[in-house]
Amino acid sequence: MKSFYERIMHIDRRIIYAIIMIVVLIPLIWSLNLKTYHTEPITKIYNRLEQNHKNAKKNGVKPKPVFMCVTYGGSAKPELHPMTRSVLRHCYLRGIPVISFAFEPEAAKIAEDIMDEVAFEYGAVYGKDYACFGFKYPPLPLILGLGTNAKEALKEDVRGNKYEDIPVMHGIRTYDDIDLLFDFSASASWMTWVVYAKSRFNQDIAVGLTGVMVSQAYPYLETGQLVGILTGLKGAAEYEDYLMKMEKETEYSSMREKNLKVYLTLTQANITPTSKNYVDIAERLLRNTPEGEFEKKLKDYYDIAQNLYYKKYFAKELSARESKAKNDAEKKSLLNDILSQNQDKVKELDYLFLKDFKKKYNDLLATSISENKRAMVGMDAQAIAHVVIILFILIGNIGFFLSKWR
Amino acid sequence: MKTTIPLIIVLVGGIIGIIFQFIPHEFVQTINDEILNYFRVLSFFALPLGIVSILMVHTGKIRRKAQHWQYSIILILTIFFMIVTGFVFGTDRFDPRLANYGWNTIFMFMFQQVQIPIESTMFSLLAFYISTAAYRAFRARSKEATILLVASLIVMLGQVSVGQMIPIIGDYIPVISNWIMSNPNMAAKRGILLGVALGMLGTSLKIILGIERAYLGRA
Amino acid sequence: MFLAYTIAGLLTLFVYSFLYKDNPFYRLAEHLVVGVSLGFGFVYSFQQIFIPFCWNPLMEGHYDVLIPALIGLMWWPRFIPKWAWLSRYPIALTMGFFSGFSIPNTIQASILVQVQHTMLNFAGTSPYGGSQALYIFNQIVIFIGVFSVLIYFYFSKPHKGALGHISKIGIWYLMIGFGATFGFTVMGRISLLIGRLQFIITDWLQIVH
Known part of the structure; x- marks a missing residue:
């Protein structure tokens, strides 16, 4: 018969795994809605970006750009991705241009994806509001090069555009022309930024770090070599909380709906974000269309998308007739002929297309909203897990002391 | 030729590297930029070494029919599969959120649905290991161990809002946790940092002066 | 889409099966990820480093990039014992320049600034806000901490007498520091697990949206 302390000192590891x-x-499925309190290292970063926005507004100019270095792969993605997303949201909301690059190939891809993804929700346009310079290696030539000649250091973006052809890069020559530099790091790259960019070029730096590295960065925070630290998932959750309040204040939700509608309609019309005319059309719709005409202008693209849908449905018939057609003019009118001959079917297709469109739109909106509070939801689970681990530590210690006492 | 010239290169390169940091003249900086760009090209050629090295290890495994050699075949095939698909079908994006927008390239599909999930899952295994480690090894055996334990408990509670829910002391936990982080923890980390920085300086100087030669490998 | 996530989800479960014990599914995932990441890295480096920084300049007539390219090719004989010494040239260049770059910057960032901010300055103001008395108290705490930790790492004399007492304080500080690191490490590790479980229930199985 095992004694009590023996039993609590030797719980099988698999039981511990299962409990964790x-x-x-459980908290991920049934949210607890616990509140996160705000801490200094995060608030400083938030205030800094807000200051940039306010200064620009006061002087009637565009806010100064920020650089964003992404240095994490899949291994640290759950921790650092929410904060990258939050900072991007903040920048896009406030019209702060963002320029990204990465020191690892996979990080380059992650950065490119997240920048585009958030851009669609916030109506940012590639090349005008943000640019992505992808994988740069080794780090040192880039860090030092940005201080003397950014054009030489960055050369061309991920889409193959030359530095000088990207509007958002105009006027950026060195660190002097940017406001803040972010490094979202799962490696020692943040330290390289501090050692080279801060001490040699006096560039202000903010970092987003994984939990493991946070405590090492405090000496640099105290000296002011770092503007602030986003401290793991907790930091990301705090930032999300700030942004949620900001979006409420600025009544952003209607804007988000408009942006997502444009994105979805254009992609359905086969004008994908990487296609050449996407940027121009999206910019025209989002920025240069008067409020009243927006729906009408968007309808044009909706019609294109709908036509593509018809074409897909009548593909067989269309190709059969096309082979018989004599000239181009006849070919063009083929679809309209088929549609007018199958009016009942067209009505059904319209209904189906609209239904599908609405479903996709709702999915996009729901994903966007849930992504925007991913860290906050995660912190609920974090809280419970911490309590359980503390309990494990206490149980282990109680067993230890009981055995010693015996 | 085999040792002396590399050592001279290190010495000259190191001195140039230091001097360039202090001369802001445009001419020097232009040369500096040029050298930095050269390093990118130079480093690119080192990257295939990693692949070659992995290939050598795993072909060896296959040849020897070492334990689990079958997986080495999968590994080698995957490398070539990625390289071929990347160059043949391109590396265009893959948007997971829109079904009709589908997986454009198999290359990106492999990255997003194979590499990223496996990598993050492998690292998330550490959550389980740290829990068992905390339970088994984190004991208040001595005065020092007790300090370690108390500090970590406060910081752990301070990070999550549950800490604030504890009656009476709850409000102080985040305050104490933040104080620990930015004062005693900071002082300890700064002490370590100063030691590390001095060590790095020493090593850099030893490399430039040719005292430290381990990086050259054996002749 | 569900199909794509299913593959990712199954691979996730393959890796978790390792928690029970080592098994072929885990090994498959392990080898797959190494292969995919190496292949991915190679293609990306080629497209985003070799093309813009080596190939394009060459096509535009900047033949000087041939110099680093040729030196770069000297990495490759590394696996041929007779010619391995050739790879010392690119190594020497990299080590030399990067060591040179690092010396002045490391002194500035990690030594001078750090030491400067450790000096007691009671007239200063706290970067975190709060009262002046607390600030002065914190300054003293930090000063004692840094000093005693440095003494603890000073191995040229046996830690006896005054030195022993101070290094003892250093150990306490280090313990607090490690405790703090441990607390954050727990948070970091759990976050990774949260991320994966969020993927499984939100993105893949869509139990919660």
């Missing part, structure tokens, strides 16, 4: 799995899973 369950306590993390």
Whole structure:
């Protein structure tokens, strides 16, 4: 018969694994809506970006750009991705241009994806509001090069555009022309930025770090070599909280709906974000269309998308007739002929297309909203997990002291 | 030729590297930019070494029919599969959120649905290991261990809002946790940092002066 | 889309099966990820480094990029024992220049500034706000901490007498520091698990949206 302390000192590891799995899973399914309090290292970063926005507004100019270095792969993505997203949201909301690059190939891809993804929700346009310079290696030539000649250091973006052809890069020559530099780092790259960019070029730096590295960065925070630190998932959750309040104040939700509608309609019309005319059309719709005409202008693209849908449905018939057609003019009118001959079917297709469109739109909106509070939801699970781990530590210690006492 | 010239290169390169940091003249900076760009090209050629090295290890495994050699075949095939698909079908994006927008390239599909999930899952295994480690090894055996334990408990509670829910002391936990982070923890980390920085300086100087030669490998 | 996530989800479960014990599914995932990441890295480096920084300039007539390219090719004989010494040239260049770059900047960032901010300055103001008395108290705490930790790492004399006492304080500080690191490490590790479980229930199985 095992004694009590022996039993609590030797719980099987698989039981511990199972408990951890369950306590993390439950709060993710039934949210607890716990509140996160704000801390200094995060508030400083938020205020700094807000200051940039306010200064620009006061002087009637565009806010100064920020650089964003992304240095994490899949291994640290759950921790650093929410904060990258939050900072991007903040920049796009306030019209702060963002320029990104990465020191790892996979980080380059992650950065490119997240920048585009958030851009669609916030109506930012590639080349005008943000640019992505992808993988740059080794780090040192870039860090030092940005201080003397950014054009030489960055050369061309991920889409193959030359530096001088990207509007957002105009006027950026060195660090002097930017406001803040972010490094979202799962490696020592943040330190390289501090050692070279801060001490040699006096560039202000803010970092987003994984939990493991946070405590090492405090000496640099105290000296002011770092503007602030986004401290793991907790930091990301705090930032999300700030942004949620900001979006409420600026009544952003209607804007988001408009942006997502444009994005979805254009992609359905096969004008994908990487296609050449996407940027121009999106910019025209989002920025240069008067409020009243927006729906009408968007309808044009909706019609294109709908036509593509018809074409897909009548593809067989269309190709059969096309082979018989004599000239181009006849070919063009083929679709209209088929549509007018199958009016009942067209009505059904219209209904189906609209239904599909609405479903996709709702999915996009829901994903966007849930992504925007991912870290906050995660912190619920974090809270419970911390309590359980503390309990494990206490149980282990109680067993230890009981055995010693015996 | 085999040792002396590399050592001279290190010495000259190191001195130029230091001097360039202090001369802001445009001419020097232009040369500096040029050298930095050269390093990118130079470093690119080092990257295939990693692949070659992995290939050598795993072909060896296959040849020897070492334990689990079958997986080495999968590994080698995957490398070539990625390189071929990347160059043949391109590296265009893959948007997971829009079904009709589908997986454009198999290359990106492999990256987003194979590499990223496996990598993050592998690292998330550490959550389980740290929990068992905390339970098994984190004991208040001595005065020092007790300090370590108390500090970590406060910081752990301070990070999450549950800490604030504890009656009476709850309000102080985040305050104490932040104080620990930005004062005693900071002082300790600064002490370590100063030691590390001095060590790095020493090593850099030893490399430039040719005292430290381990990086050259054996002749 | 569901199909794509299913593959990712199954691979996730393959890796988690390792928690029970080592098994072929885990090994498959392990080898797949190494292969994919190496291949991915190679293609990306080629497209985003070799093309813009080597190939394009060459096509535009800047033949000087041939110099680093040729030196770069000297990495490759590394696996041929007779010619391995050739790879010392690119190594020497990289080590030399980067060591040179690092010396002045490391002194500035990690030594001078750090030491400067450790000096007691009671007239200054706290970067975190709060009362002046607390600020002065914190300054003293930090000064004692840095000093005692440095003494602890000073191995040229045996830690006896005064030195022993100070290094003891250093150990306490280090313990607090490690404790703090441990607390944050727990948070970091759990976050990774949260991220994966969020993927499984939100993106893949869509139990919660």
